[in-house]
Amino acid sequence: xxxxxxxxxxxxxxxxxxxxxxxxxxxxxxxxxxxxxxxxxxxxxxxxxxxxxxxxxxxxxxxxxxxxxxxxxxxxxxxxxxxxxxxxxxxxxxxxxxxxxxxxxxxxxxxx
Amino acid sequence: xxxxxxxxxxxxxxxxxxxxxxxxxxxxxxxxxxxxxxxxxxxxxxxxxxxxxxxxxxxxxxxxxxxxxxxxxxxxxxxxxxxxxxxxxxxxxxxxxxxxxxxxxxxxxxxxx
Numbered sequence: 017x018x019x020x021x022x023x024x025x026x027x028x029x030x031x032x033x034x035x036x037x038x039x040x041x042x043x044x045x046x047x048x049x050x051x052x053x054x055x056x057x058x059x060x061x062x063x064x065x066x067x068x069x070x071x072x073x074x075x076x077x078x079x080x081x082x083x084x085x086x087x088x089x090x091x092x093x094x095x096x097x098x099x100x101x102x103x104x105x106x107x108x109x110x111x112x113x114x115x116x117x118x119x120x121x122x123x124x125x126x127x128x
Numbered sequence: 129x130x131x132x133x134x135x136x137x138x139x140x141x142x143x144x145x146x147x148x149x150x151x152x153x154x155x156x157x158x159x160x161x162x163x164x165x166x167x168x169x170x171x172x173x174x175x176x177x178x179x180x181x182x183x184x185x186x187x188x189x190x191x192x193x194x195x196x197x198x199x200x201x202x203x204x205x206x207x208x209x210x211x212x213x214x215x216x217x218x219x220x221x222x223x224x225x226x227x228x229x230x231x232x233x234x235x236x237x238x239x240x241x
Binding site: 050058117118 | 159163168171215234
């Protein structure tokens, strides 16, 4: 069976500090991978998606970036965090060719 | 662009039935999802509709009308554990899973004894 992992589960960072969130998927090959953010009082917002190694598409301009160094690894990064980056970050995967997405446990980020 | 509307909050009684509506206006459409999200947790998949009609899965059913841009999620025999947010999401055209989903803000469902 397939599983998706995210870490860390929670993170508190000062403004201006860097960020690295990691997501890995097990039990599948060539998944489509996604990063979403859920801010307080707002819906899930798609940040990035990837259909393969090194292939990243960005949905919204921001100070975040994503990378996919391996088939089942997706990383979300920032060089300098802003207060507005606080939120619940969710990684998701979908089998290639399918629409259904499965979410990881999420990382709750608080920027102070 | 895409716009998805669903009520912010609903209240229902344990053992009863509740219907959560979702309307969408999109530049293209390739399917609609419903997810359940308990507070502080990740969303979990409930249903996927790509054709018009009703899909039933146990206590949960989902309906889609593409011509009206409308869907609803029906929950029967409500239990206290059904208290959660219910997210409506649309898949853009092209499908194949490459593009991400566009989510509504979610409906917070409160179940009372």
